[in-house]
Amino acid sequence: MASIQRRENGSWRARYRDGDGREHARHFPRKMDAQAWLDEVTTAVRTGRYVDPAHDRETLAGYYAEFVARQVWTAGTRAAAGTAVASCSFASVPFGKLRRSHVEAWVKGMSEALAPSTVRTRYNYVKIIVRAAVADRRLAEDVTRGVRLPATRKREHAMVVPTPGEVRRVLEAADEHYAPLFALCAFAGLRLGEAAGVQLGDVDFLRRTLHVSRQVQRASAGTVEVRAPKYGSERDVYLPEPLVHLLASHVEAGVIGAEGWLFRGPNGNPPDRAAVGYWWRKATTAAGAEFRLHDLRHFYASGLIAAGCDVVTVQRALGHSNASITLGTYSHLWPTAEDTTRRAAAGLMGQVFGAPADSVRTDGVARAAD
Known part of the structure; x- marks a missing residue:
C-alpha cells in the first residue's frame, strides 16, 4: 500500500509498505518528486527488484564475511577471494552509495601495478560477490556490469608448450x-x-x-x-x-x-x-x-x-567438465580447415599418381610420344 500526503509545513510525505509489511517514508518539497520516488519503489516491489533501504548501510566487506561462510569453496579459492576483497578500494563504501565508477577506479588502479590476468581474476571474484548481493536483495544493481578490463594476450600467444x-x-x-x-x-x-x-x-x-x-x-x-x-x-x-x-x-x-x-x-x-x-x-x-x-x-x-585425438577425447583425458573449456583453451592447436584441406588434396594426389612428380612428368611425356 502506498500513499502521498501533504504535511503542515508544505512538504509532501510519500510512504509505502514493503513485502514484509514494514512501513517506509520520505519527504519531498514537491508532490511530483514524491510521486516519482513512490512509482520507482512500488515498481521495484512488484518486479522483485526491491531492496530494503536498511541495506544501504551495508558494505561489500561486511557482506563478504556472511557470504563466504555459506560457500563450499576450497581453502585455495577462499584465500583467492579474500585477497580480491582485501584489495578492493570500495570494500567499505556503503551499498547505498556504491556506483560503477568505484569499480572502474579500482580496476584502473590495479591495472597500473598488476598483470592483466591478475586484475581479471580479482575482478571476477568481486563480481561473484556483488552478484550474490544483488540476488540476496542487498544491493540494487550489479555495479560491475560493463566495466572494461585490461586486455590480455590471446591464448595462442600466451600459452607455453615446452618442446x-x-x-x-x-x-x-x-x-x-x-x-x-x-x-x-x-x-x-x-x-x-x-x-x-x-x-x-x-x-x-x-x-x-x-x-x-x-x-x-x-x-x-x-x-x-x-x-x-x-x-x-x-x-x-x-x-x-x-x-x-x-x-x-x-x-x-x-x-x-x-x-x-x-x-x-x-x-x-x-x-x-x-x-x-x-x-x-x-x-x-x-x-x-x-x-x-x-x-x-x-x-x-x-x-x-x-596425434589426431578429437575434442571429446582430449576433454576426458584432461578432466574438463565440458568440451567448450577444451576448445576455448586449445582450439588453436587443432588443424585448421586449410590444413585439413591441403592434406586431403595431397592424399588424393598420392592415390592418383602414386609416384614422385618427376616420374609423373616423364610418364606424361612418354604417353604423349606414343
Whole structure:
C-alpha cells in the first residue's frame, strides 16, 4: 500500500509498505518528486527488484564475511577471494552509495601495478560477490556490469608448450622422488594437485590406467587438505607403457605412508603446491628451462591433438567438465580447415599418381610420344 500526503509545513510525505509489511517514508518539497520516488519503489516491489533501504548501510566487506561462510569453496579459492576483497578500494563504501565508477577506479588502479590476468581474476571474484548481493536483495544493481578490463594476450600467444627436449632435460634433472610426479603431468595430463594426491591403489598396472579421484591443496603451513578433484575431473587416464614402468620402479623404491601415497611431503603427508614448486624450480634451474609445471599439461594436450585425438577425447583425458573449456583453451592447436584441406588434396594426389612428380612428368611425356 502506498500513499502521498501533504504535511503542515508544505512538504509532501510519500510512504509505502514493503513485502514484509514494514512501513517506509520520505519527504519531498514537491508532490511530483514524491510521486516519482513512490512509482520507482512500488515498481521495484512488484518486479522483485526491491531492496530494503536498511541495506544501504551495508558494505561489500561486511557482506563478504556472511557470504563466504555459506560457500563450499576450497581453502585455495577462499584465500583467492579474500585477497580480491582485501584489495578492493570500495570494500567499505556503503551499498547505498556504491556506483560503477568505484569499480572502474579500482580496476584502473590495479591495472597500473598488476598483470592483466591478475586484475581479471580479482575482478571476477568481486563480481561473484556483488552478484550474490544483488540476488540476496542487498544491493540494487550489479555495479560491475560493463566495466572494461585490461586486455590480455590471446591464448595462442600466451600459452607455453615446452618442446620434447625441454621436458626430457627437466625430468633428467629432477629429484628421483619427484621425477615420476612431473612425468604424470607431462604424460598423463594431471594437474599438480591431482598428481600429488595419487595413491598406490589408483594405479592399475595391468590395465595401464590411473583413476583420478582426489586432489591435494595446501591448508596451512605443513598441512594439506585432500579433496575431490575439480568438478567433472574424476576420470580414468590411459597410461603409456613407459610411464607405467616408471611408476612401478618408483613404487619398488618404497611407497610412503599407510595410505599408500606415491609422493611424500612435509610430515609424511602428500606434498602441497609449495613443496612441489620447490623441487620443480630446482629441476628447471638445473636443466636451464623456463616454463611452468602447468605447462606440462599443455604439452600433454598438444601431443594428443597432434596425434589426431578429437575434442571429446582430449576433454576426458584432461578432466574438463565440458568440451567448450577444451576448445576455448586449445582450439588453436587443432588443424585448421586449410590444413585439413591441403592434406586431403595431397592424399588424393598420392592415390592418383602414386609416384614422385618427376616420374609423373616423364610418364606424361612418354604417353604423349606414343
